[in-house]
Amino acid sequence: MEEKITCSTANATLLACTKIAQSFSENIYELSLIRSDWTQEYSEELRSRIKSAKDKYLPADNYYKHAEKQQHVHELMISSLRKVALLRALIKVDFKDDKKFQKRIFEELGYNDYFSEAKNGDYQSLYHLLKVVHESLTPELKQALTSKSIPTSLVDKILEFDDQLREFNSCFDLLVASEQLSDEGKRIVNNIFSEVQDICRITTAYYLFEPLKRDQFCFFRVMFGLKETVPQTH
Numbered sequence: 001m002e003e004k005i006t007c008s009t010a011n012a013t014l015l016a017c018t019k020i021a022q023s024f025s026e027n028i029y030e031l032s033l034i035r036s037d038w039t040q041e042y043s044e045e046l047r048s049r050i051k052s053a054k055d056k057y058l059p060a061d062n063y064y065k066h067a068e069k070q071q072h073v074h075e076l077m078i079s080s081l082r083k084v085a086l087l088r089a090l091i092k093v094d095f096k097d098d099k100k101f102q103k104r105i106f107e108e109l110g111y112n113d114y115f116s117e118a119k120n121g122d123y124q125s126l127y128h129l130l131k132v133v134h135e136s137l138t139p140e141l142k143q144a145l146t147s148k149s150i151p152t153s154l155v156d157k158i159l160e161f162d163d164q165l166r167e168f169n170s171c172f173d174l175l176v177a178s179e180q181l182s183d184e185g186k187r188i189v190n191n192i193f194s195e196v197q198d199i200c201r202i203t204t205a206y207y208l209f210e211p212l213k214r215d216q217f218c219f220f221r222v223m224f225g226l227k228e229t230v231p232q233t234h
Contacts, residue, residue, distance in 0.1 A: 013189070013193055013223075014050065014053060014054045014057065014189065014192070015054070016196075016219055016222045016223045017050050017192055017193065017196045018047075018050050018051070018054060019216075019222050019225075020196050020199065020200065020216070020217055020219075020222055021043070021046050021047045021050050021196065022047070023213075023216040023217060024043055024046070024199055024203070024217075025043045025044070025047060027203075027213070028040055028043045031203065031206070034202060034206060035202070046195070046196075049188075049192060050192055050196075053188050053189060053192055056185075057185055057188075057189060076161075077123050077126060077220060077223075078220060080126060080130055080158075080161060081118060081119065081126055081220065083154065083157055083158050084111075084115070084118075084126075084129060084130065084133065084158060085115075085119060086154065087145075087150070087154060087155070087158060088106070088111055088115060090149070090150045090154075091105060091106070091145065091150070094148040094149055094150060095148075101144075105141070105145070108136045108141070109129075109132060109133050109136050109137065110128065110129045110131075110132030110133060110136070111129070113128070113129075113132075114126070114128050114129035114132070115129060120200065120201060120204055120218070122197060122219065123219060123220065123223075130158075130161055133158060133159075134159065134161070137155070137158075137159065142155050197219070199217065200217045200218065200219060203217040204217050204218060
């Protein structure tokens with residue numbers, strides 16, 4: 001028998017994929033003009049695969065049981081992304097006359113490798129970005145960054161995510177490498193996740209100037225919106 005996913009964020013991944021696949025289906029006539037393999041048949045087949053995986057690996061009672069924890073992790077992701085995005089913008093402004101310094105900082109802090117994917121909704125890239133920032137932001141580098149107008153409090157807030165990063169890590173490890181899910185189950189879930197991510201990358205670019213539609217394909221916004229679909233604990 002296949003074992004169930006128990007991490008609330010992994011559960012939410014399948015639910016977010018369900019919602020995104022629904023939006024994809026609702027817009028398939030327009031989106032089919034972008035790629036030749038984006039057809040109505042493909043859209044229906046994707047939704048069917050996601051439903052099968054959700055029915056097999058997502059225990060509804062466990063999802064509702066951990067709704068409060070899930071909401072906390074989602075809010076943590078949003079808060080983290082806002083702070084690292086703000087830090088990046090401040091670095092670009094404060095050090096616009098020192099491109100060499102900018103280039104070195106963005107490389108050392110992981111922005112070059114992970115920020116683009118993170119801001120497009122890849123929360124694994126966000127996790128890796130935060131991890132690199134934690135490992136690389138030395139006291140000397142912190143002093144250099146705050147030597148102009150970057151608030152020390154912003155850098156400190158980013159560095160406070162240490163304990164919370166462990167919550168990210170436990171969920172990501174479970175999704176991609178946990179022994180609590182069979183190899184076949186991991187393969188199916190990860191393939192769906194990767195496939196839907198690719199759809200999101202393209203559709204968010206296509207709907208760049210249509211924010212309401214674009215948000216339907218942003219993993220962060222879709223996952224954050226899941227809290228409205230589950231009972232809240234008190």
